[in-house]
Amino acid sequence: MLLFNPQDYHRDHADPESRQLVEKTIAFFENKGLRRIKEDDQAMVWYEDFLNFxxxxxxxxxxxxPVAYAEGDPGRRWDMWRISEFNEVLAFYGLCYWYAWQVTILGLGPIWMGSNEGAKQRTARLLAAGGVFAFGLSERAHGADLYSTETTLTPAGDGRWLANGSKYYIGNGNCAALVSTFxxxxxxxxYVFFVVDPQQPQYQCVKKIDTSGVRQAYVAEYSLHDYPVGEADILSRGELAWNSSLNTINVGKFELGCASIGICTHAFYEALNHAAxxxxxxxxxxxxxxxxxxxxxAYARLTAMKLFAMRAADYMRAASDDDRRYLLFNPIVKMKVTGQGEKVIALLHEVIAARGYEQDTYFEMALRDIGMLPKLEGTEHVNMALIIKFVKNYFFDPRDYPEVPRRAEAGDDGYLFRQRTGALAQVRFPDYRLAYAGVESLNVAVFRDQVELFRRxxxxxxxxxxxxxxIDYMLAAGQLFTLIVYAQLILENAMIHQLDPDLRDQIFAFLISDFSTFALQMNLNYENTAEQGAIYSSMMQKPVMNKDSAARVWAEQVYALRDRYTMHE
Structure with a gap:
């Protein structure tokens, strides 16, 4: 079964220790229990118990x-197969716990990507001591507009600087071992990236920023007042500093989709148990x-989310200067998977209605938190603007690559810390039609016809x-392209995991409907040429309705999950 179930845990791991890490995490939360998690959430209790764990x-x-700083410990590595799952596990229990992890990943990015070996060794020691990290990029007046950053290092002589400025909306800003600051x-x-220590007197944690979500997290505003910075604190300068900011987000945005999967999975179990x-x-x-x-x-959409995200992780692990397809797939994990998460929760909420608002349910947190994820690490529009840069090469300039298998093996994904940047127009893809080869399904055939109409x-x-x-027109048209890429990786992973054909049919039924809806919106909301309008109209197609197939998915896969997971009280 693809869905995470703490009480029936199945996941291929490359080594026993990786499994033990997840099992210990499951035990921590299950022993804590849902009632205590909800009490802490409602009282906005700082999660000291989790940090101690x-x-x-x-x-x-x-x-x-990363392995290079693991001091020979084979269990310490930057392994995106493990990391992707751990996002899901933490969000399954509460987005606040995931948030502490997510901003630690962001804070570590500029360190591992930088050129300061001493800072890397120091960071490895702090991690081993249980430290968490923070990412000081955004500012109150400018958000994540790097061009407008006002934080400065002023030379103070003898190779030292004084840092001044303020950063805003910084998770872990109250307790991080180090804060990577742009x-x-x-x-x-x-441009420069440097680290600061919140324990120093020149670091002022101004306040906790109150938000309606992630109640327990400490999202900080911090200021630096003549904070002394030496060469030992400088992570990168110039182009490397700029690239470190962008490449850190390339990695970090992927985590958001995995968190959505975790939230939806727990909410699905709870909603099904209640309704049944x-x-x-x-x-x-x-x-x-x-x-x-x-x-x-809801089950079909959730399964599709996980199939896509897991397959995107394969491509991230296979990345090299010569194969940068992950640069298309990652923003789709960020934008599409998180957006689908909102749809899954909405579908489930239609069933359980007022029960979803009750304070003793996990669903109440899911309902509140699921909408945050599409808004973090760049809005949908920002990510869509990136996605549409790949349209031409995706359709019209195919290139052969070795087939990327499932990448579950133990390994250190060090390329992510030396990513090549820019030149997105040079990123190439194999023929997308390869994913459809040998697939016998009426709904897959209908969707492929819609894809070919888009190409026409x-x-x-x-x-x-x-x-x-x-820009509105191009972003709206980009929704169609995004669905095409989404379907490709789902098909690839359906083959790898030998997905049940009935479930695959249900997945492509909603993909056809979504594609038709986006095509309709293009005709209703925008001015098109006559030929464009005719093609958009021809894209509006109905999925093949197979009642027997849908009934089997319901009985054998969906309803069969009744009471398979209930969190300990």
Missing amino acids: IKEEGIFAKLLT GRIAGTGE GRNLYGRYVTDFPHVRRLFTE LLLQAPPTPEQVGN
């Missing part, structure tokens, strides 16, 4: 230390046909100069 077990040190050199404007045990008008809620449809669609649009009726200049 990861310190005692060396969890972050094991998972986030700024400029005064006078030259050269509730009797209304002499019938159990799960006996109503529309309820079965909602659950089956690009060839015969491409966007006019006016349309290209209309």
Whole structure:
């Protein structure tokens, strides 16, 4: 089974220690129990118990230390197969716990990507001691606009600087062992990344920023007041500092989709258990046909989310200067998987209704937190603007690559710390149609027809100069392209995991419907040429409805999960 279930845990691990790390984490949360998790959430209790746990077990040190700084410990490595799952596990229990992990990953990025070996060794020691980290990039007035950053290092003589400036919306900013901070050199404007220690008197944790989500986390505003910085604190300068900021986000945005999967999975179990045990008008809620449809669609969408994210992790692990396909797949994990998470929670909420607001449920947290993930590490529009840069090469300039298998083996994914940047127009892809080869499915065939219509649009009726200049138009059209890429990786991973054909059919049923909806919006909301309008209209197709297939998915896969997981009270 693809879905994470703490009470029936199945996952291929390359070594016993990796499994033990997850099992210990499961035990920590299950022993804590749902009631205590909810009490802490509602009281906004700082998660000191969780931080003590990861310190005692060396969890972050094991998972986030590259081999080069592991001091010979084979269990310490930067392994995206393990990291992707751990995102899911933490969010399954609470987004606040995931957040401490996520911002630690972001804070470590500029360190591992930098050129300061001493800082890297220092960081490895701090991780081993149980430290968490923070990423000081955004500022209150400018957000993540790096061009406008006002934090500066002013030369103070003898190779030292004084740092001044303020950073805003910084997770772990109150307790991080080190905060990776982005700024400029005064006078030259050269970009720089440096680390600061929150325990120093020149570091001021100004306040906790109150938010409606991740209640227990400490999202800080901090200021530096003539904070002394030496060469030992400088991580990178110039182009390397700039690239470190972008490449850190390339890695960090992937984690958001995995967190959405964790939230949706727990909410799915809770909603199914509730509905299956509730009797209304002499019938159990799960006996109503529309309820079965909602659950089956939610399950199909959730399975698709996980198939795509896991496959994207394979490509991230296979990345090299010659194969940078992950630069397309990662923002789709960020944008599409998190957006699908919102849809899954909405479908489940249609079933359990008011129960979803009750304070003793996990669902109440899921309902609140799921909408945060599409808004972090760049909005949907920012990520879509990146995605559409790949359209031309994806369709019209195929290149042969060796097939990327499932990458579950133990390994250190060090390329992510020396990523090549820029030149997105040079990123190439194999022929996307290879994913469809040998697949016998009516709904897959319908979707492939929609894909070919989109390709015909690009060839015969491409966007006019006016349309290209209309960012709203291009972003809306990008939704169609995103679905095409989403379907490709789902198909690839369905083959790898030998996904049940009935479930695959349900996945492509909603993909066809979503594609048709986006095509309709292009006709309704934008000015098109006559030929463009005709092609968009032809894209609007219906999935093949197979009641027997849907019934089997409901009975054998969805309803079969009833009472398979209930969190300890």
